[in-house]
Amino acid sequence: MASVVVLLMMVAALTVVSLEGVRTAGVPQAVLNGEQRIAADTALSVRTAIDAEAGALRRKAEAYPATSTSTPTTALTALASAAQGPFGRALLDARTGRLLATGGKAVPLAGVDIAKVASERGEIPPRLVTSASTQQLLYFAEVTLPARDPGRPDRRWLLVVCEPLPALMAYGDGRTTEVLEASGTSLATAVRGTASPASARSALPTEAARAAHASGRGTDASGSLLGAAIGDRRIVAGWSQVASATGPGETDGLGLVVLSSRAVPSTTTAADYSDSALRAAGVLALLALLLGLALHFSFQRPLLRVYLSAGRLARGATGAGSAASSAELSRPVPVHGFGELARIGRALESLRGQLLGESGPRDLPARRGPGYRALAAAGMLVVACWSVPMIFMLNQADTATAVPAPVLADQQARTEIATNRVRQSLDRSYTGLREAAASLPGRSRDAQAEILRTSLADYKQYRSLYLLDRSGGITLRVGGTPLRTLIHVPDGGGITTVNASGPIPSIAAYAQVRAGKSRAPAAGVVLFGEIDVKALNSLLPRPKLGSVWVTDRNDRVLAASVGYRAFQSLPESGLTRLARATKGAPGTVGTATSAVHSTSRGLSVDAAAPLAQKGPTAALGWHVVTSEPAAALQIPAVQAEQRTMLAGILGLAVSAAGMGWLHVVVVRPLRAVAVLAERLAGGDRRTVLHPVNHDEIGSITRNLELVRQALAEQDRAARADRATGPARPLRENTLQL
Incomplete structure (x- = not known):
């Protein structure tokens, strides 16, 4: 009996301690955490873009059919398509570092130890070259040529391509996104809407660089910062290193840091739960x-x-x-x-x-x-x-006011980032397929099979590649057995869903195979690449983003970060309404939107965004929908509700026990x-x-x-x-x- 009294007293003390720490004055921790995760998601996009560019250059160099009679000029011309537009490119002797050929803009090699770079065998990571006016990335790839004289070692050339930093995007109105180097100098900036004054953000890059340096190089560390006050608003910022999260990667040595910031309303009316806790x-x-x-x-x-x-x-x-x-x-x-x-x-x-x-x-x-x-x-x-x-009654969070507007906006911004990540993956899949299709004309069946096998190894998101004739029959295949093939082969190229029912969605990219050197397609030959849904699913999970779904134009699930059944409806009717709300007028792709829904599991912070506005996926009409329980976010009203409920459950459990x-x-x-x-x-x-x-x-x-x-x-x-x-x-x- 004494134990029951003591345990109930402990529950009373726990009620006071837990609710005393919940306050709503200032900027809620959930807003700071949201900005940190937006910076981390943006850093992931930058890292993925750099990795993809470096991988594409290496694949191009490995596929170059070098011979003992190849010259640097012809080799550089053949490899020029690996670089986009007029960006600089150069071909060096890997042994001596001597410049053999150049093309496009000048490649800034003065600040790079070419001999040291050439001595690195295998995959050479990119280098960052900065100057007073430009900041560029140098990508490297080895080109191996047979020796001219028998018995002598093969020649090694070093292909160098100079490109600017990947295009940076800012998500969410009023947000400024920057890429910083290790010293805190801004290399690239993107702004959406009306940005906060630069003077209010002047100290943030230095603080972010200092915090990133303290966390160590080669990690995917991230954090949040609280900036200056602007009237009744406060600058919040998040930073994240552009480094591999799973071990050594292309971006580890660059020392890049992504900084995301924006001004949010500062809560002046404090909601203190201490009195109710004491009572x-x-x-x-x-x-x-x-x-x-x-x-x-x-x-x-x-x-x-x-x-x-x-x-x-x-x-x-x-x-x-x-x-x-x-x-x-x-x-x-x-x-x-x-x-x-x-x-x-x-x-x-x-x-x-x-x-x-x-x-x-x-x-x-x-x-x-x-x-x-x-x-x-x-x-x-x-x-x-x-x-x-x-x-059931005290401190219940209100659906309309519990979730701060910045938290809801952050969920929408992160959904847009996830949408962009899926779109980029599908675009890269289509680009790789189109390049493979362009390499097939005029080659033997064995050579075509080798090209398809190389593409399958380079693009991990494909589970099979196959050629179809106009009757829908497979004439050549590498990889797994297709889940389903189209009976009526489409014209042109793009991405489509092959089936509309079944246990697994069949998503495929397709491109026409041209006839020889002409621009006309070959008679009834289309290259298909079946995209592995597991690879698509792996792109979706992100910390504190909640459940993520990719839906088709009829709001049926094609991929998800959690367990799902193909072509099922979204689990909540509110999510379906949200996905439909993103659709704009006929002929438009629509815009992202977000809302707070009350479900059987409590409040949920949800958002949806159209998959693409341009490119091969624009015509699909797909959407990305996210749903994060408010209980997983550090929202004061929800925290108070959780802790009050916990105290009640503990009291009931102690008395019952x-x-x-x-x-x-x-x-x-x-x-x-x-x-x-x-x-x-x-x-x-x-x-x-x-x-x-x-x-x-x-x-x-x-x-x-x-x-x-x-x-x-x-x-x-x-x-x-x-x-x-x-x-x-x-x-x-x-x-x-």
Whole structure:
């Protein structure tokens, strides 16, 4: 009983401690966390773009059909398509670093140790070259040429392509996104809408670079910063390193940091939950004390008195006629408490009279009124009167006001970033397929198969590549068996869904195969690349973004970050309405949108965005939909609701466990003892009473067993006297016993 009171006091203290830390003044932590994750998502996009460009250049260099007679100029011309537009390119002797050929803009090689770079065998990571006016990335790839003279080692050329940093995008109105070098100098900036004043953000790049340096190079560390105040608004910023999260990667040595910042409203009206926490804790502490006092006076004290009375009766029954025994038996047994203890008290009084010979066995009246089981249930009910309002009524978050507007905007921005990540992956898949299709004309079947195998190895998102004729028959295939092929082969190129039902969505990119060097397609030959849905699913999960789905134009699920069934509807009707709300006027792709929904699991922060506005995926009409439970975000109103509910659940659990344990350990054995005592008082001398518990109830059972033995011996002596002669006075027989 004391443990129950102590545990309830601990729940009251926990209520105060947990709710005192929830405050809404200033900028909520959820806003800072959202900005940090936006920076991390943007850094992932930058890293992916750099990795993709470096990989494309290497694949181009490896596929170049070099011969012993190849010249640097012809090789550089053939490799020029790896670079986009007029960007600079150069071909160097990998052994000496001598410049062999150049093309496009000048390649800034002055700040690069070419000999050191050339000595790095295998995949050479990009280098960052900065100057007063430009910041560029140098990508490297090796070109191996057969030796001109037999017996001599192969020649190695080093292809260098100079490109600017990947295009940077800012998501969310008023957000500024920057790419910083290790010293904090801004290399690229993107702004969406009206940016906050530069003076208010001037200190953030240095702080972000310092924080990134402290976290170590080659990691994907991220964090958040709080900037200057602008009236009733405050600058919040997030930073993240552009480095591989799974080990050494292309961007680890660049030292790039993404900084994302924007001005958000600063909450001036503080919502402090300390007063409500103190009141709730005070009520629970008072209930705990009242419950403890009620159990003490109505249960513990009567139980101890019955225990003493049973001991006194046992001593009188085993006193063997002594004066002390007579004194013990001469005192009536008071009836204490109610329920089971009152029944035991009446049974003891009846047994005392039987030991004295004043009365014989008698049936006690049937029990009436509530027992101590009802007391335990009442105790739990009292605590439930405090716990249930805490769980279902107090501090409930309001759907309209609980989630701050910046948090909702951050969810929409992160959804747009996820959408862009999916779009870029699909665009790269189509670009790779189109390049493979352009390499097929005029080659033998074996050479075409080798090209397809190389493409399948380079682009991991494909599960199979195959050529179709106009009848839909497969003429050449590498990789796995296609899930399904089109009967009517489309013209042109793009990305499409091959099926509309089934256990797995079949998504494929396709491109026409041209006839020889002409621009006309070959007779009925189309190259298809079936995209692995698992690869698409792997792009979707991001920390604290929640569940992510890719849906088709009919709002059916094609891919998801969580378990799903192909072509099923979205799990909530609110998500379906949100996806449909992104669709604009006929002929337009629509815009991103977000909303807070109330579901059976609580509040949910949801957003949706169209997959693409241009490119091969624009005509698909697909959407990316995200849903994050508000409980997973550090939103003050939701935190208060969670902690209030937790306190109520703990209070209910403690009372249920305590009262349940009291019923199992005390009340139920006491009910069994009451039944045995009444049967003994009714004349049952055969049932041996075995003590089960090693406590007061066990002692009462042992004392009743001594009384039973004394009464049994008394009955045997009375029967013997009746058999041998006149019966002696009953009082004398009792004293002899």
